[in-house]
Amino acid sequence: MIIAHDLGTTGNKATLVDADGNVVAATTITYATDFGPQGRAEQDPNEWWRAVCEATQQLIATVPGSRERVAGVSFSGQMMGAVLLDGEGDPVRPAIIWADTRSTRQTEQLVDRVGMERAYRITGHRLNATYSLPKVMWVRDNHPAAYERARHVVCAKDYVAFRLTGRIATDPSDASGMNAYDQSSGAWSAELLEAADVNPSLFAEIIPSTAVLGEVTPTAARETGLLAGTPVVMGGGDGPMAALGTGILGPDSGAYTYLGSSSWVSYASDSPLYDPEMRSMTFNHVVPDRFVPTATMQAGGASLQWIVEVLEPEKQNYAELLAAAAAVEASEDGLYFLPHLLGERSPYWNPRARAVFAGLARHHGDAHLLRAVIEGIAFNLYTGLLAFTSNGAQIDGVQAIGGAANSDEFLQVLSDVWGVPVQRRALVDEATALGAAIVGGVGVGLFDDFSIAEQLSERTGTFSPQASRHPRYAASHELFVDAYRHMEPWFDRL
Numbered sequence: 001m002i003i004a005h006d007l008g009t010t011g012n013k014a015t016l017v018d019a020d021g022n023v024v025a026a027t028t029i030t031y032a033t034d035f036g037p038q039g040r041a042e043q044d045p046n047e048w049w050r051a052v053c054e055a056t057q058q059l060i061a062t063v064p065g066s067r068e069r070v071a072g073v074s075f076s077g078q079m080m081g082a083v084l085l086d087g088e089g090d091p092v093r094p095a096i097i098w099a100d101t102r103s104t105r106q107t108e109q110l111v112d113r114v115g116m117e118r119a120y121r122i123t124g125h126r127l128n129a130t131y132s133l134p135k136v137m138w139v140r141d142n143h144p145a146a147y148e149r150a151r152h153v154v155c156a157k158d159y160v161a162f163r164l165t166g167r168i169a170t171d172p173s174d175a176s177g178m179n180a181y182d183q184s185s186g187a188w189s190a191e192l193l194e195a196a197d198v199n200p201s202l203f204a205e206i207i208p209s210t211a212v213l214g215e216v217t218p219t220a221a222r223e224t225g226l227l228a229g230t231p232v233v234m235g236g237g238d239g240p241m242a243a244l245g246t247g248i249l250g251p252d253s254g255a256y257t258y259l260g261s262s263s264w265v266s267y268a269s270d271s272p273l274y275d276p277e278m279r280s281m282t283f284n285h286v287v288p289d290r291f292v293p294t295a296t297m298q299a300g301g302a303s304l305q306w307i308v309e310v311l312e313p314e315k316q317n318y319a320e321l322l323a324a325a326a327a328v329e330a331s332e333d334g335l336y337f338l339p340h341l342l343g344e345r346s347p348y349w350n351p352r353a354r355a356v357f358a359g360l361a362r363h364h365g366d367a368h369l370l371r372a373v374i375e376g377i378a379f380n381l382y383t384g385l386l387a388f389t390s391n392g393a394q395i396d397g398v399q400a401i402g403g404a405a406n407s408d409e410f411l412q413v414l415s416d417v418w419g420v421p422v423q424r425r426a427l428v429d430e431a432t433a434l435g436a437a438i439v440g441g442v443g444v445g446l447f448d449d450f451s452i453a454e455q456l457s458e459r460t461g462t463f464s465p466q467a468s469r470h471p472r473y474a475a476s477h478e479l480f481v482d483a484y485r486h487m488e489p490w491f492d493r494l
Contacts, residue, residue, distance in 0.1 A: 001069045002446060003059060003226075004436035005052050006238065007077040007156045009033065009097065009261045012048065014055035015430055016063060017437035019446055021456040023430060025062040029054045034094065039101030039129070039343065039351060042094040045083050045159050049223075052160050056224040067227055073164065073216070074440025075235030076242075076432045077157025079177040079283075082135035084150040084202075089162055092146040096135045097156075098262065099298065101343045101351035103134035106141065106196075110134065110179075113195040116278070122192065124176060124183045124272045124282035124291075129351040130298070130343070131179035137196050153202045157235050164224070164232045165214030170204045172284040173236035178203075183272055183284065183291075209236040209286040210443035233443035236286035238432050243268060243285065243292050245435030246399050246425055247454045250290060255388070255395045257381060257414070257422075258432075259402035263300020264346075265384045266292050267393060279347035279387035286439050287450050293393070295346035295384020300377050301404045303339040303355070307373045311366045318407070321370050326409040330372035331476035334359040336483055337369075337376035347383045348484065352491045358483050374410055375473075378417040379480040385418055397421040399459070401431040408463070416469035417477070424461040431457060 001024065006013040011030035015023050029051035034042045060067045080098040085091055096102075110119065110127045119127045127134070132153065140147040154162070155174045162168050175181040175188070180196075180203060182189040193200045207213070213234045221228040235241070239258070246256040248268045255267040272282035273293035280295045299306070308316050330336070340353035357372065389395055397420050404410050405424050415422040425431060434456060441447035 001066055001071060002437045002440040003056060003070055003073045004433045004440055005055065005073070005075050005160065006433035006436055007048055007075065007160065008238065009078055009099070012051035012055050013430065013433050014059055015433040015437060016059045016066060017434070017441070021452055023434070025059050026430060027055050027058045033097065041097050041099035043097055045091045045095045048156060048160055049163050053223045056226060060225045067225060070226060070230055071446050072231040072233050072440045072444035073226065074233040074436045074443065075157035075161055076238045076436035077155055077174070077235070079155060079174055079237040079239060080131050081155055082132045082139070083154050083156065083159045084136070084139060084146065085152040085154065085159070086149045087151045089168065092149045093139065093143060095156070098130055099342050100135060101129045103129040103138035104351050106134040106137035109137070110192070110195055114192060119192065120278050121274065122182050122189050123179055125179060126278050126281065126349045127179060128345065128349050130345055131177065133179040133192065133196055133198065136198055136202070140198070150202060152204060154204055155237070158204060161213050161232055161234065164216050164220045166217055167214045168204050169207050169213055169234060171209040171234045171236050171286070172206060173209060173240040173286050175206050176284040177237055183282070207234055208288065209234055209439050212443055231444050233440040235436050235439055237283065239264065239266065239294055239296070240283055240286045240292050241435035241439070242401060242432045243435070244287065244438055244450065244453050245431035245433070245457065246401050247457060249287055249450055249453060254397055254399065256399040256401065259301050259400060259404035259410070261302040262296060262298060263377065263381065263402065264294050264296035265381050265398065266294040267388065267395070268292055273388070273391055275387045275391055277387065280384060281346070286435070293388060295381065295387055297339065297346060297377070297380045298342040298344055299339055300381070301402060303341055303373050303377055304404055306341060307370055311370065321366070322407050322409040324367040325371040325374060328367045328371050330368055330375050331480070332472060333368065334361065335364055335368055335372045336480055337372040338484055338487065339373065339376040339380055347387065350488065350491065352494065354491055354494065356483070356487055374413050375417065376480070378414050379477050382417050382477055383481065395420060397423060399423050399425050401425050408461070411463045415463040415465045417473045419465050419470035421465070422463045423459045426457045426460050
């Protein structure tokens with residue numbers, strides 16, 4: 001068996017997967033995020049460790065005798081954060097997660113010194129405040145005492161893997177999301193680190209996602225309930241892991257969308273995708289020698305969660321509200337929502353962007369607002385799909401995972417806006433953890449190769465575009481983009 005931990009934004013989803021790839025047990029342990037002024041988004045790394053310990057204990061208790069049968073532990077983790085550790089491996093301050101946008105000034109320094117297009121060619125990503133390297137610079141400039149104590153900077157899954165094994169390392173998928181990694185050489189970029197004036201020794205050794213990092217230490221065994229000596233596999237970032245869990249292994253696998261707090265569209269390729277407009281970015285896949293061009297928005301499912309909490313703070317009845325939203329119009333009734341609650345990554349890369357309802361009229365009610373939010377998410381992700389297709393990618397359909405993929409109404413809107421079939425995958429909530437289990441299984445020899453991913457999750461529903469809808473939505477998408485362009489100078493002034 002493999003225990004896979006998926007350290008997301010709101011909690012750790014842990015699964016116990018057997019040698020046939022079946023999910024035997026699953027549990028989720030939540031933790032808090034400290035959102036604050038100027039774009040603060042921080043978490044306590046010790047809470048990640050608590051969540052991993054509790055989840056592991058629960059899984060072992062759920063399946064008697066499983067502790068002796070665990071062949072390995074593996075991880076998926078939220079990407080693009082910065083966990084600064086001292087020489088003993090203790091955090092010197094709270095972890096800055098992907099959603100934090102305070103390092104705008106540091107990002108501008110990097111742009112001045114390196115150039116946006118040059119950095120995009122090196123890393124596969126724009127320079128942006130949501131990435132790790134500017135966050136490290138922000139700590140140096142604003143918390144110098146903490147920075148002076150720091151000896152390592154890692155991502156979420158790296159920290160927990162260290163707590164299990166005592167070894168600090170990362171993998172190419174997470175490294176590729178730090179704004180400090182040279183995709184052509186497969187190593188940290190000396191050019192970017194010099195421009196950032198950050199000590200290269202802070203950045204961890206890079207090992208393959210399937211590499212066995214080490215074994216569970218006696219101390220970690222006591223805290224987790226695992227046997228000491230259990231192999232620990234490095235794992236990878238949640239985006240590439242989600243691709244693997246959805247069966248996206250190579251160019252022939254098609255595209256997928258992840259509809260979680262942060263949402264994205266992505267596919268697998270043999271080389272990085274360089275979009276002249278830099279709307280998308282490219283991560284290293286957890287599958288060796290493969291890449292995952294991706295267009296990620298900051299607040300996809302988070303926008304849906306926000307509007308439901310605002311409209312129904314007590315009940316939060318998603319099903320009722322979504323059914324009501326399906327019965328009304330938004331963009332076709334002149335109402336739009338720019339879903340930039342946490343600034344924005346793809347396609348604008350603007351941490352100053354904010355959410356906006358545009359076109360409100362007196363007759364618009366709760367259902368119209370929710371419909372506008374759903375369409376706004378769909379429009380924003382559609383811009384990402386256009387970045388792929390305009391650069392030669394063939395997108396004939398999109399597979400959907402993540403919590404919001406449970407909604408028929410949501411998936412139908414996505415299909416109508418995008419003009420392609422959208423298919424729900426089984427295990428929509430477990431796909432990322434399933435990817436981590438596959439990487440762990442390959443790492444310890446439980447699975448022969450990554451192809452098992454194609455067998456473990458089937459399509460459970462298909463939503464085809466309605467012939468009359470997509471052309472009208474294409475015109476509405478142009479107005480959606482135009483609304484952002486008109487608001488962008490105002491965001492800068494704000």
